[in-house]
Amino acid sequence: MRAALFLTCVNDTLYPQTGRAVVALLERLGVEVDFPMGQTCCGQAHFNTGYRHEAEPLARRQARVFAGYDYVVTPSGSCAAMVRDIYPRLGERAREEGRGDELGRTLADVVPRTYELTEFLVDVLGVTDVGAYFPHTVTYHPTCHGLRMLGLGDRPRRLLEAVRGLELRELEGAEECCGFGGTFAVKNPDVSAAMAADKVRHAEETGAEVLCAADNSCLMHLGGTMSRQRTAIRPVHIAEILASTEENPLTVPASGAPVHVATGGSTRTKGAVR
Missing domain, CATH: 3.40.50 (Rossmann fold)
Known part of the structure; x- marks a missing residue:
């Protein structure tokens, strides 16, 4: 394939x-x-x-x-x-x-x-257990496009539930928008920031170490709020969790560390992607 x-x-x-x-x-x-x-x-x-x-x-x-x-x-x-x-x-x-x-x-x-x-x-591919290992507590935020336009439903949750070592915790108001919405965050900054603060507060209330989503634009928005508030919870894309194994584990940034800062340069070459 x-x-x-x-x-x-x-x-x-x-x-x-x-x-x-x-x-x-x-x-x-x-x-x-x-x-x-x-x-x-x-x-x-x-x-x-x-x-x-x-x-x-x-x-x-x-x-x-x-x-x-x-x-x-x-x-x-x-x-x-x-x-x-x-x-x-x-x-x-x-x-x-x-x-x-x-x-x-x-x-x-x-x-x-x-x-x-x-x-x-x-x-x-017909799989939910992808052989991942991620020994952390995680809460999942379903993003608006995935939830409402693509109808992803419980697919991300099923994948997370099959990860060895992972404890999935329920997020209050999970289906509410995080406030990013592309240009919405620019045109309505106060409302957008308040929505992000609500989402981050609910995520913290779960006691999870990681807030997971399937879209980095939302995680970027929420990660900015987490960074300013110096929260203990960290944003991580679901792909990174699913790629994590015992042999090559994903390391979650420590509390207070920069949130989701890109490293390793651009992916505009095949070598960089791989």
């Missing part, structure tokens, strides 16, 4: 360790993983701020760069939702504007082959 890693802008720039974790995890499960060097932004930022036409060239590029792969796997619910939910809408709007079916046909190929990481593991 051949899959392409769609890393996303945020992960490529700030969280290369998540990309490396995805590759390590999938290769451990027997998947041949490639990192197409031509990938850029999927167009979500443009579309969400009202620049639909400007998003179209990026969507075309996405379809072109990821052509030919059996599957396209991404550790981001929001970017997976952009491809799966918004790309078909771009094609529909182009037809409504009298520009024909060409855009829709171009994007249609990549849409059904794109999977968020946890649904790829559960639905395509």
Whole structure:
């Protein structure tokens, strides 16, 4: 099975360790993983701020760069939702504007082959126990795009529950938004900060060492709040937990340490990703 890693802008720039974790995890499960060097932004930022036409060239590029792969796997619910939910809408709007079916046909190929990481593991590979070991207490935050647009349901929880050594604790108000919402955090900073503070407070109340999610954009937002409040709990992407083994364990930053700071440089080369 051949899959392409769609890393996303945020992960490529700030969280290369998540990309490396995805590759390590999938290769451990027997998947041949490639990192197409031509990938850029999927167009979500443009579309969400009202620049639909400007998003179209990026969507075309996405379809072109990821052509030919059996599957396209991404550790981001929001970017997976952009491809799966918004790309078909771009094609529909182009037809409504009298520009024909060409855009829709171009994007249609990549849409059904794109999977968020946890649904790829559960639905395509058919696994929940990925051989991970993570001896820590964890609470899980289901992000909005994964929860509401992709319908990930209990897939992430099933994967976490199968990790040896991991104790999963319930998060109060788990399905409430963390307050990031892309430009929402910029346009409504006070509301966004209050929502993040509520989420972090609930996470701390669980007594867990780690707050886990399947999208680093939300973890970046929450991690900033944790850093400013100097909390004991740390944000960790689910891919990093699932990639952790007894032989190669993931080390959780100590309390007071910088939260989720990218290390190891860019993942823009195959060597860096691997």
